[in-house]
Every structure is written in C-alpha cells, then in structure tokens.
Amino acid sequence: MVQNTRFNNAITFVFALIFLVSAGFAIGSIPKLWKQRLTKVEGTYTLLAKDPTYNKNVYILIYNPVLNNGKKLTENQNGWKNPDTLAAQYIDWLKETTNDKVNFTIVMRNEISSFTTFADGRKYDETTYLACLNDTSKCMKDSRGDWMMMDYPNTLNSIGVCNYFNSGAIDEIWMFGAPYMGFWEANQAGTNSYFTNGPVVSGTSCNKPMTIMGFSYERGVPEMGEDLIHRAEGTMRKVYGSLGENRMDNNWDKFRLNAYESPKFGFSGCGWAHYAPNSTKEYQWDSTLSTSTYCDEFQNYPEDLDTAKRKTVNCSEWGCTALGYFEWWLQHLPSKGGIAPDGKYADWWKYVLEPNSVYDTLKENSTISITPVTDNNKPINSENANIKNIALSIMFFALFVISLGVGLLLMIRFVKAQSKNEQISP
DSSP: OHHHHHHHHHHHHHHHHHHHHHHHHHHHHHHHHHHTSOOOOOSSOOOOSSOOOEEEEEEEEEEOOBOTTSOBHHHHSTTOOOHHHHHHHHHHHHHHHTTTSEEEEEEEEEEESSOOBBTTSOBOOHHHHHHHHHOGGGSOBOTTSOBOOBOHHHHHHHHTHHHHHHHTSOSEEEEEEOTTSOOOSEEEESTTOOOSSSOOBOSOOOSSOEEEEEEETTSOHHHHHHHHHHHHHHHHHHHHSOOOSSOOSSHHHHHHOOTTTOTTTOOBSSOBTTBOTTOSSTTOOOOOOOEEEOGGGGGGTTTTOOTTOOEEEOGGGTTSSHHHHHHHHHHHSOEEEEEOTTSSEEEHHHHHHSGGGGGOOOOTTOOOSSOOBOTTOOBOOHHHHHHHHHHHHHHHHHHHHHHHHHHHHHHHHHHHHHHHHHHHOO
16 A cells, blocks of 8 residues: 555656646747747848848840851950850859859840841941951941940840840840940849939830840950949949948948048048059059058948948959959948848848849838748748747747646645655654
C-alpha cells in the first residue's frame, strides 16, 4: 500500500514538472512570434531585416545594318563590339558591383538589319553612313545644327514594346547601335515619364514610365556604366526636385557634391558621372590629387549620416579608371530597405530601377512594395503572416495558462501527499 502511494506520488510529480515545463515553453514562444511579425516601414526611419533585391526583365533592340559585302556593321568596323557580348558583360558587371542586388535578364531580343529612322523621316544608307564616320561634317543634322535623333515614338510603336511593358513581361528596353544613329543615353516613354538624360518620348501606349537605355557597340562597359549613372542622376533629381552645386540642401546634394565644383565647402561627397570627388576637370578618373570626402558615410545611409566624418582619398580609392570609379560610385549608392527620415525611400536603387516609384506617397505607418521578411530572412505574406503569428501567440498563451494551472495543482497535490506520507510513516 505504501509502495503504491509512493509510486502515485512520483507520477504526480513527473506530470507536474511536464506541465510546468510546457508552460515555460509556451510563454517563451510568445515573444519570438511577436518579434517575427512583419517589419513595418514607417515615416521615421526603419530598416527591413533583408535589403531588397531587384530582378528585372529586358527587351534588347539591336540596330546592326548588313552592308553590301554581306557583313554586319559590327563585323565591318575594327574594334567594334558584339552587342550580345556587351549586354552579357554589363549584366555580369552590374551583378558583381551590387553584390547580386541588381539582376537583369534578357527575355526578348530583336535585331534590325537596317539603319535607324530619324525624327524627320531621313535615314542613312551604307554610303552616307560610312561618309559620316570618315567626316562628321557629312553627318545628318537638324535645323539647329545638332545631330539627328532617332524617331523614338514610331520605333517603339512599330515593335509593340509597350504591350510587353504594360503586361509586365519586360521592365525596360535597351537599344544598341553605332555612333550617329541618334540614341539618348537614358530617357523614358510612357505616362508620367520625366527627363533622366534625354527628353520624354510622347505618343506611346506605355502606361507608366519605361526606361530606355541607348548603348553604343563602338564603346564598352565603362560607357554603359556612365549611362546608368546619368540615369540615376536624372532620377534622383526628380526625387528631390532639383540639383545644384555649392549647396547641401538635401541628401542628393550631399551625395553628388564635388569639391572642385563646390568651392564653398572645399570637400566632396561621392561626385557624379563626370567628376570624381578629386576631379578638377571632366572625365578625370586618374588624378592623384588628394581630397577630403565623406562618401563612405552613405554605405550606412540613412543611419548616422555625418558629413563631418571625412577621409582623404585620391584615385587609388577606385583604381584610377573610369570603370573603377563607376563601380565605386554605385557601391556607395544608398541601398538599405525602409524609409529615411527625409521621407524618401532609403534604397535609392528602387527609384532608379522602378521609375514610377518617384510618385509614391510615403506616409507614417505606410507599407512599401518590397517583399517583407522575418528575422530569419524568409519572405512572407505580410497580412497572413501577422494573422498567423497573432493566432499562434493566443494559442501559446492559452497553453501557458492551462499548463501552469494544471502543473501547480499537481505540484500542490504532490506536496500534500508527501506531507501525509511523512505523518503516517513509522
């Protein structure tokens, strides 16, 4: 009889411990679930657990006329590049430069074997174009004496590119051509388009701003990188409303500041496409002149942006080459998720790669269109995830209350039984 009583008491004690441990597990799980709710992006600076990445689809349009000798223009001219190779090299360079943040995929390709048509209807043939290459005075110009530009509306409409863009099949278009074919380095077509590095293309059916890049296969990746930076500069000018030298009125002013063009300050930010922080003339990427710059502060933007924290640099900072400088510049372009204290996206790549985002109204407690992530960096559906975590929190709290109650009752029963056993023991 005594042995049975002791056995029952032992069982009671074990179950009491099990329920109390369960209560501890339940109450410990609630803060973790609460912490895993969607990180909300608010008007005051907040940071997503994982910085956003961009995977964009591209339509490439190549103008590569076939000459009378049967060769393509790229094959006929010494040193000119294969446009497909250039596109692949540019994509790989940008992917590496941004540490896989920016990824372009060519999903459509169209090669045209004739010359571009200009806005006034004229176009080169083999004879007139080769004459232009040999003597620029023979190149076609408009009434103001400027180089003729391609008929963008008719070109875009003839290939139906806006249909692909509006359906989401592509995100932008890259055009490859030769000198004097009339491309802007970067411009836009579509509703609400704005100037980036060329005028807006009207007369298309694109339902929002579509970026058009104009690349030359006579050049290389460095020039393509410069085109991208001009695109970024035009976009950020739209975001902040203006740009200017000798001022630090906003964060874009601070980013592109150049000591030579802004003698009022005598130090630099990150410079811009034509001027590195230590340049004293355009396209001077190899200057050993030293200058003071706070550009590194933008690597943690928008946290702790302190323009007084400067270091001395010269061209060795980026390898003293054009491509090295463009890579360095892009690696300092703000790229963290969230909204900065100035009410703009903290990730400036979002503006550059999603041009319609310049019109986003960012209000306090607003949510941005970046895939939200939990602390373990796994993408989640924000609404469903929060509902699920709240439900689980309630369930675990109920489990805690029940387990604690049952555990305490069993423990009280065990203590009373032990006390009684001690009283009747001989």
